[in-house]
Amino acid sequence: MARKWILGAAVLVCLSGPVWSGDAVKNPLTESETWNDLRGDVVGDAPIGSAETLLSIDAPYRAHDAATVPIVLRQTDGAATISAATVVIDENPAPVAAVFGFTPAMGMLDFEFRVRVNQYSNVRVIAETPKGLHMAGRFVKASGGCSAPATKDPELALASMGKMKLRSFDGAAQMSTARREAQIMIRHPNYSGLQRDQITQLFIPAHFIDHMEVWQGEELLFTMDGGISISENPVFRFAYNDNGAATLTVKATDTDGNSFERDLPKSVSG
Numbered sequence: 001m002a003r004k005w006i007l008g009a010a011v012l013v014c015l016s017g018p019v020w021s022g023d024a025v026k027n028p029l030t031e032s033e034t035w036n037d038l039r040g041d042v043v044g045d046a047p048i049g050s051a052e053t054l055l056s057i058d059a060p061y062r063a064h065d066a067a068t069v070p071i072v073l074r075q076t077d078g079a080a081t082i083s084a085a086t087v088v089i090d091e092n093p094a095p096v097a098a099v100f101g102f103t104p105a106m107g108m109l110d111f112e113f114r115v116r117v118n119q120y121s122n123v124r125v126i127a128e129t130p131k132g133l134h135m136a137g138r139f140v141k142a143s144g145g146c147s148a149p150a151t152k153d154p155e156l157a158l159a160s161m162g163k164m165k166l167r168s169f170d171g172a173a174q175m176s177t178a179r180r181e182a183q184i185m186i187r188h189p190n191y192s193g194l195q196r197d198q199i200t201q202l203f204i205p206a207h208f209i210d211h212m213e214v215w216q217g218e219e220l221l222f223t224m225d226g227g228i229s230i231s232e233n234p235v236f237r238f239a240y241n242d243n244g245a246a247t248l249t250v251k252a253t254d255t256d257g258n259s260f261e262r263d264l265p266k267s268v269s270g
Contacts, residue, residue: 034091035122049131049135055077055136059072073109073110078108082127082128084128086099091120091121097230098115105216105243110238116146120139145229147195152189161258162260164260165184166265180242181238181239182248183235188208190234208227209253210226210227212252212253214248216245248263
């Protein structure tokens with residue numbers, strides 16, 4: 001998967017008007033002019049099949065907040081292996097929102113995160129499996145998510161940057177006592193490069209988490225290579241197979257060269 005669409009468009013001027021209208025995407029392989037332009041940069045010449053029997057996507061048809069649009073991925077074929085998922089928001093300035101990598105320790109994929117949606121857009125998830133690529137999609141009505149003002153004063157946001165919190169949920173989507181669900185919250189402004197300082201009205205330089213790993217003891221659960229479309233103060237909720245380790249460890253880096261690492265006890269309940 002090419003990374004240039006993750007980072008390469010962070011300084012583009014944000015467009016605000018809708019460019020597409022219609023119903024939710026029913027056929028995730030339905031092509032659009034935008035996707036035709038993007039496809040080669042995202043997957044090259046690789047064939048893409050339908051993810052209809054592999055994976056479902058939940059996303060609001062009309063987003064309540066364009067800067068924090070929830071996306072939920074749920075695996076529907078228990079016999080399949082999903083090793084990675086590329087999230088593409090067609091009409092965003094940097095269309096590839098993130099590339100997630102998943103290990104077998106995740107079990108059946110049940111994964112939620114939040115993104116910025118800048119204009120009415122198809123949101124695509126391209127799942128990588130041993131049998132090739134498979135795509136599912138939803139249409140989301142939202143505008144201005146990339147340029148929406150940050151919720152905190154820049155100085156306060158930087159002061160709390162890197163703080164993390166874990167919530168563990170008992171009995172969540174469990175097929176056995178070894179199945180658990182967790183939510184990880186990371187303090188980071190994830191500036192898109194398209195937001196203005198509310199005092200100076202100058203653009204705030206892009207500054208976001210570009211890589212993250214979540215470990216369960218010595219066992220890797222998932223990774224993320226992210227861009228400007230991941231929301232401020234990223235939140236990830238996911239199910240996983242409990243291996244008995246006492247903590248989940250989060251390791252992250254950002255585009256300013258900062259590194260963050262925290263051991264989060266699983267015993268904390270939500």
